Amino acid sequence: MIEFRIDRRSGVAAYLQLVQQTRQALRLGLLKPGDRLPTAKEVVAATAMNPNTVLKAYRELERDGLVEARRGLGTFVRQSLARPEAASDGQLRAELTAWMDRALSGALEHEDVEALFKAVLQEHDLRTPEGT
Template sequence: MITYQIERRSGVATYMQIVLQTRQALRLGVLAPGDKLPTAKEVVETAAINPHTVLKAYRELEREGLVELQPGRGTFVRRGLGTAGTASHAPLRAELTAWLHKAEEAGLDAEDAAALFDACRAEVFAAAGTPRTGPARH
């Protein structure tokens, strides 16, 4: 099950942080079709946020066709976003983790490293002709 981490100083609306973290979990295969999302009450207890914020996020995810709200049962994942063979991403993840350790050793903080990654990602995918879909982190 996913646990939402709310960054109050991020400048990103709380409901959108839930949406973005859910999308990321779907893309990475942490969540799969049929999985149940935490209840609004569970999110409120762990993240100390308003239940209406959670419901707003879940409605947005439902509007996108990613989840299905089943009254009395909960909110369930309808479809994933990950590519086939997410497990094959392990070597890339290891390389990226090593790069992040090097960035930290070079004095970059998390935001600096994310900005550098985002800039390089934009360059690589623009050169490859792949449309940029927005920031990779949130």
């Protein structure tokens, strides 16, 4: 079962961090359709975070159609986010690997590449609305 954590330094709202962690788990195939998410009480008992944060995250995931709440049973995964493009034999991944090879064989160090990747991703995020 998925375990949540909150990074207070990230500047991302706590419930959004839970949404992102769930989406990430769906993307990586750690969560699959039919899996039950931990109840708010289970999350709280393990982490001492506020249960309303968990409930808010689950509402958001439900609105996106990724999970569904079944009364008295819990919240279940409806849809996977695993994408073929991200798999090890995907086209986009191959392109990124080629780009990474080029960057690292040139003048850039590991940290430079990381910073550049994040900066470009951030530029992109700023041009599009939050949370997408």
